[in-house]
Amino acid sequence: MQKNRARPLSPHLSIWRWGPHMAMSIANRVTGGALSTVAAVALVWWLVAAASGPEAYDSFRDLATSWFGVLVGFGLTVAMFTHTAGGLRHYVLDIGAGYELRTNKNWAWVSLFAPTAVAVLLWAYILLRNA
Numbered sequence: 001m002q003k004n005r006a007r008p009l010s011p012h013l014s015i016w017r018w019g020p021h022m023a024m025s026i027a028n029r030v031t032g033g034a035l036s037t038v039a040a041v042a043l044v045w046w047l048v049a050a051a052s053g054p055e056a057y058d059s060f061r062d063l064a065t066s067w068f069g070v071l072v073g074f075g076l077t078v079a080m081f082t083h084t085a086g087g088l089r090h091y092v093l094d095i096g097a098g099y100e101l102r103t104n105k106n107w108a109w110v111s112l113f114a115p116t117a118v119a120v121l122l123w124a125y126i127l128l129r130n131a
């Protein structure tokens, strides 16, 4: 058998033409990764701090309410909303709907930007309420 024969490669970033559907697919993967790493650590930290008493909880709260904590919280909210929108879009595609090119592109744009807009509104509400 011939070894080291050039084999066809799966199409990848350099082969597909960029479009909102590709950006949304990547965003779904990146946000899924952020949720299962950064958000998971933050969640465990919050629970452990709550279970460890007032001092530990105070230091968690100090960081969570600092500008850095708010930035991370906002980022994770965008990630959660974007990933959920990407997931719902996936389920629609999985039943065979939404493949017409214009429809597909439009929903990809919506799933990319609407979650960030909703996250901005939510955080504006949270920050203004606590101002």
Ligand code: HEM
Pocket (backbone or CB within 6 Å): 028, 029, 030, 032, 033, 035, 036, 083, 084, 085, 086, 087, 088, 090, 091
């Ligand atoms: C905190 C909650 C969640 C975490 C930690 C999480 C994490 C992940 C991760 C790590 C992936 C794999 C990404 C990749 O490598 O391509 C993924 C994919 C996926 N998630 Fe989530 N997810 C969460 C919530 C959701 C929700 C709420 C939905 C649906 C509304 C959803 C739907 C999906 C779908 C459909 C995929 C597959 C995407 C693909 O095949 O390209 N996820 N998720």
